[in-house]
Amino acid sequence: MSKENDSLFFERTQSNLPKRGTFYFTSTLSLTLYVIIPSLLLIASILYLQVAFPDDSHRVNYLQQAFGSKANSLLTHYLGKVANMTASDEQTALEMNESLSKKLNSIFTFTELKYGLFVSALVGLVIYMRVVVMTRLIVFSWLRRLIFGAKPDDVYLLDFLTLKKERNLNNVTSLIDTLHDVTSVKSNEIDLVLLDFQDGLSLTNDVVHHYLNSSWKLSSNRVISLNGMGIASIDLARQLLSKNSRALIVSTTMSAKNGATTACFISNNAKDIKKAKYVLVKCESSFPTNDSSIIDRIKKNGLNANNYSHVCFNFKQESDLINAQKEFKLSEFAVTSNHAAISKFNTNTTSWNVLEFIENKKATKRDETILQVDCSDESSRCTSVVWRVV
Numbered sequence: 001m002s003k004e005n006d007s008l009f010f011e012r013t014q015s016n017l018p019k020r021g022t023f024y025f026t027s028t029l030s031l032t033l034y035v036i037i038p039s040l041l042l043i044a045s046i047l048y049l050q051v052a053f054p055d056d057s058h059r060v061n062y063l064q065q066a067f068g069s070k071a072n073s074l075l076t077h078y079l080g081k082v083a084n085m086t087a088s089d090e091q092t093a094l095e096m097n098e099s100l101s102k103k104l105n106s107i108f109t110f111t112e113l114k115y116g117l118f119v120s121a122l123v124g125l126v127i128y129m130r131v132v133v134m135t136r137l138i139v140f141s142w143l144r145r146l147i148f149g150a151k152p153d154d155v156y157l158l159d160f161l162t163l164k165k166e167r168n169l170n171n172v173t174s175l176i177d178t179l180h181d182v183t184s185v186k187s188n189e190i191d192l193v194l195l196d197f198q199d200g201l202s203l204t205n206d207v208v209h210h211y212l213n214s215s216w217k218l219s220s221n222r223v224i225s226l227n228g229m230g231i232a233s234i235d236l237a238r239q240l241l242s243k244n245s246r247a248l249i250v251s252t253t254m255s256a257k258n259g260a261t262t263a264c265f266i267s268n269n270a271k272d273i274k275k276a277k278y279v280l281v282k283c284e285s286s287f288p289t290n291d292s293s294i295i296d297r298i299k300k301n302g303l304n305a306n307n308y309s310h311v312c313f314n315f316k317q318e319s320d321l322i323n324a325q326k327e328f329k330l331s332e333f334a335v336t337s338n339h340a341a342i343s344k345f346n347t348n349t350t351s352w353n354v355l356e357f358i359e360n361k362k363a364t365k366r367d368e369t370i371l372q373v374d375c376s377d378e379s380s381r382c383t384s385v386v387w388r389v390v
Helices: 028-052 056-067 069-086 090-106 110-133 139-148 169-183 201-212 232-240 270-274 294-300 318-327 356-360
Strands: 155-163 192-196 222-226 246-252 261-267 278-286 310-315 333-335 340-342 369-375 382-389
Touching: 028 056, 155 169, 155 232, 155 270, 169 201, 169 246, 169 261, 192 201, 192 232, 222 232, 232 246, 232 261, 232 278, 232 382, 294 318, 310 318
Parallel strands: 192 222, 192 246, 310 369
Antiparallel strands: 155 261, 155 278, 246 261, 278 382, 310 340, 333 340, 369 382
């Protein structure tokens, strides 16, 4: 990426792609330290006992020495006391003591040891995944993704760039080309193109014409022209995407020439899970009814701002922002000239999809959820989007 292209865009955080491991929810280092190494040690210890001590008696003696003869004798001593206390006579106590001693020795046989260690390791692995790895997710969902890959209907936001200079053909096409370079997604891998410009058809036609005469093969792609859907275009892309395909969305927030323009890649290809920044959890749009306020519409969608790590609101009226702040008890908020945002962290930068200023603050962690609500549409549409950080 050249310095000239760099100057066109907002300052972006460093890509976290090289830090991601082979698997989805856990890094390669954590997987090695907490899963692979303990499993190998467990298997090695079992094989060692089986090969080095084929006879049960030798194995028992070795394990008793390994675990400490004092601990074994102490356990036998207290078992003898229990036998003496519970037995009715001396002969019964001796028989009970002998029986308990045999059971104690049988614990150290290879078969019972193997299954005992296996069950202990399995329980420990499940606890680790649930508490450490799967903080907000279900264990079996993680295993499903680990073994079978992602569901076909999962939608990912691979990456995005936002233009901060004048919105014209050269700058917009440079924005898209740079996004291709950043994500390593080739132009012939795009199946759907959504051009959401509030400028009307002029810039849309120019962009399409540019790519018809250059790198794109639009004969095999679907190109849809919109007029100011904003983040609602994400839901439209989700519905229109065919299986294992990618979409390019180029969207504007304002009709002014210097208004923000964002280009992003949306994908439902399971292979893209390794390079994705966010997973789309939920996306809904609603229109006002007779007596419904914006807060009521948010609640009607089953969204509670207090359940998310980060919350971002985009309202036309500052009064709606203040009401949302009071309703959801969020104390930190910032307002700019063209955009109102409320969140659980301080910010003074905004963009089309409100994820940019979160990244610039380096405020997100893996598996955290972000609620984004945009009610700035001229048609009074209110769109709610929930992202999960990957």
